[in-house]
Amino acid sequence: MAFLDNSGDIILDAVLTDAGRERLARGDGSFKITKFALGDDEINYELYDINDSRGSAFYDLEILQTPVLEAFTNNTSTMKSQLITITRTNVLYLPVILYNSTTGAEFGGDDTLAAGTLAVIADANTSASSFGNLSGGAYVDAANPGDGRVLVFNQGLNTTAISTSTSIPVDLYESQYTIEMDNRLLSLTDASGLAKTPSFIDDDSIASYSVSGTPFVEDESKSTSADIPIAGPRGSQLTFGLQSSIDVMSSIYLFETLGAEVGAAPVFYFIDTNIRVTGQTTGYKIDLPVRLLKFKQLTP
Numbered sequence: 001m002a003f004l005d006n007s008g009d010i011i012l013d014a015v016l017t018d019a020g021r022e023r024l025a026r027g028d029g030s031f032k033i034t035k036f037a038l039g040d041d042e043i044n045y046e047l048y049d050i051n052d053s054r055g056s057a058f059y060d061l062e063i064l065q066t067p068v069l070e071a072f073t074n075n076t077s078t079m080k081s082q083l084i085t086i087t088r089t090n091v092l093y094l095p096v097i098l099y100n101s102t103t104g105a106e107f108g109g110d111d112t113l114a115a116g117t118l119a120v121i122a123d124a125n126t127s128a129s130s131f132g133n134l135s136g137g138a139y140v141d142a143a144n145p146g147d148g149r150v151l152v153f154n155q156g157l158n159t160t161a162i163s164t165s166t167s168i169p170v171d172l173y174e175s176q177y178t179i180e181m182d183n184r185l186l187s188l189t190d191a192s193g194l195a196k197t198p199s200f201i202d203d204d205s206i207a208s209y210s211v212s213g214t215p216f217v218e219d220e221s222k223s224t225s226a227d228i229p230i231a232g233p234r235g236s237q238l239t240f241g242l243q244s245s246i247d248v249m250s251s252i253y254l255f256e257t258l259g260a261e262v263g264a265a266p267v268f269y270f271i272d273t274n275i276r277v278t279g280q281t282t283g284y285k286i287d288l289p290v291r292l293l294k295f296k297q298l299t300p
Contacts, residue, residue, distance in 0.1 A: 015071045018202040037283060038083040042069050082283030086171060093157045095172045097238075097279055097286045098229045104152030104239070105140045117272075118151070120186070120242060122294035123249045126268070142186060142244040142292070146193025153177075153238040153277055153286065154220065156230035164224045168233040173221070174279035176212035177238050181275045183207035185248055185292055189241040190215040196240075210280075216240055238277065248292065255294055267296040 047062040119139035188196040198207040220237045255269035271292045
């Protein structure tokens with residue numbers, strides 16, 4: 001949905017996403033809009049210029065003249081910065097979500113991975129290869145999701161201005177998360193390897209999972225542990241595992257279609273993708289870049 005200012009007439013341009021069209025097509029009267037969110041993805045607030053010599057009326061002129069995006073249906077490309085309403089007037093910091101590479105799987109950074117990228121093993125044959133020597137053991141084994149290598153995210157106020165012993169306000173606490181990933185490649189599990197059913201899979205094969213409570217979400221608001229990357233008051237902790245799809249484990253088709261090869265000895269097929277985590281209270285999003293790796297069996 002978008003507001004379009006056509007020099008006098010304000011036009012409300014609304015379209016349905018893939019999920020909206022699918023639910024409307026049921027025709028059973030269950031399609032009802034009960035909530036909505038607003039976003040300002042196209043606005044760059046750094047354009048606010050308090051040094052404009054023409055006066056205060058021009059401080060935000062460039063922002064007001066920014067073209068507004070028309071509505072489009074791709075749910076992965078819109079609403080990355082949702083607006084939220086907080087009635088309190090004493091809010092100085094908004095919460096963030098950070099990936100925890102201390103408690104969860106570590107990031108890689110060598111000739112197979114870019115820095116800040118998480119390696120994901122595609123199949124058992126790759127687990128048995130010399131992958132660990134290349135990446136220092138920093139990986140998630142999606143062929144064996146119950147092995148304890150998990151992804152961990154922490155939520156809270158990332159500031160040293162407030163002590164970690166201070167409780168995070170209730171209206172800034174994330175108790176439920178949405179996790180999105182490419183369903184052709186990966187699926188979600190809990191830390192023990194038990195598979196989770198997606199809430200929805202769109203026409204781009206992006207699966208959305210909605211999780212809350214154990215075993216996925218734990219309360220860390222009282223924790224002062226140095227292993228948590230949040231510098232100030234802590235909120236919840238999200239933990240989950242990954243499992244390779246059948247196509248990824250049994251075939252190289254997707255790797256040849258969507259990916260490439262890396263390494264010299266050994267050689268790996270790889271596909272780069274993202275896993276997105278969204279807090280459902282504040283709408284804060286974080287994208288985690290991952291590289292799915294499959295050992296290339298060379299013929300003697």
